[in-house]
Amino acid sequence: MTVQSPRFYETVFISPPGLAEDAVEKIIGDVKDTFVSRGAEIVRIERWGRRRLAYRIDKQQEGWYVLMHVKGPGTAVEEVERKMRINEGVLKYLTVRLDDIAGAVEHAEQRIVRMAREEEERKVRAAERAQRDEERVPTDVDEMGDDDDEGDDR
Amino acid sequence: MSMDRDRDRGDRGDRGDRDGGRMGFRRRRYCKFCEDKVVNIDYKDADMLAGYVPERAKLAPRRISGTCAMHQRKLQTAVKQARNIALLPFTTE
Numbered sequence: 001m002t003v004q005s006p007r008f009y010e011t012v013f014i015s016p017p018g019l020a021e022d023a024v025e026k027i028i029g030d031v032k033d034t035f036v037s038r039g040a041e042i043v044r045i046e047r048w049g050r051r052r053l054a055y056r057i058d059k060q061q062e063g064w065y066v067l068m069h070v071k072g073p074g075t076a077v078e079e080v081e082r083k084m085r086i087n088e089g090v091l092k093y094l095t096v097r098l099d100d101i102a103g104a105v106e107h108a109e110q111r112i113v114r115m116a117r118e119e120e121e122r123k124v125r126a127a128e129r130a131q132r133d134e135e136r137v138p139t140d141v142d143e144m145g146d147d148d149d150e151g152d153d154r
Numbered sequence: 155m156s157m158d159r160d161r162d163r164g165d166r167g168d169r170g171d172r173d174g175g176r177m178g179f180r181r182r183r184y185c186k187f188c189e190d191k192v193v194n195i196d197y198k199d200a201d202m203l204a205g206y207v208p209e210r211a212k213l214a215p216r217r218i219s220g221t222c223a224m225h226q227r228k229l230q231t232a233v234k235q236a237r238n239i240a241l242l243p244f245t246t247e
Binding site for chain 2: 012014053054055057063067092093094096099103107108111118
């Protein structure tokens with residue numbers, strides 16, 4: 001067989017929300033071991049925590065999201081995916097091959113920072129909205145009634 | 155008949171010079187991804203992608219979003235990946 005240049009993959013999997021956090025950690029450990037046993041190397045792991053699913057999977061509305069960046073052969077990915085299909089602790093998974101791991105990692109770090117900031121902003125806005133709702137005064141009639149004499153001509 | 159049409163067209167051209175032939179405002183179309191020099195569109199950025207799949211969760215066509223051809227293709231891939239991992243819905247209920 002020809003020598004392969006290293007490949008990079010990004011695997012995301014979702015575990016059922018009913019699992020405890022350490023049960024998820026155990027799955028992460030298993031996945032990690034599988035990767036390593038097949039000659040892959042874990043670059044980094046991201047835990048997104050419990051997140052709402054965009055659609056129901058196995059009657060679940062939420063799931064634990066875990067992302068892994070790995071470097072290694074495709075056979076390792078094959079084996080990990082095979083095990084995930086069997087594992088009841090994995091609702092769904094997605095593996096994407098990356099062209100540029102450094103870029104992907106950097107991008108991921110930026111995304112984490114950005115998401116944290118957006119989350120913060122969301123909280124602030126929610127607080128503001130709550131406050132506004134409290135001191136809500138019924139708004140008066142809109143000002144749309146002008147008769148449009150300032151046409152397009154000028 | 156054909157003369158009528160010609161005259162019509164001329165008329166419209168005169169008006170069109172001022173407001174682009176459209177009533178109301180004219181929005182300049184541009185590709186947001188080109189502006190930010192995005193190389194790869196990340197399927198994990200669900201909030202950003204959600205802006206491109208209005209209402210029925212279908213990907214907005216280029217004529218709406220103004221995305222360039224290259225980025226539309228990447229966007230398409232990203233949306234499909236995001237759907238796969240339940241970050242975006244396939245459809246609304």
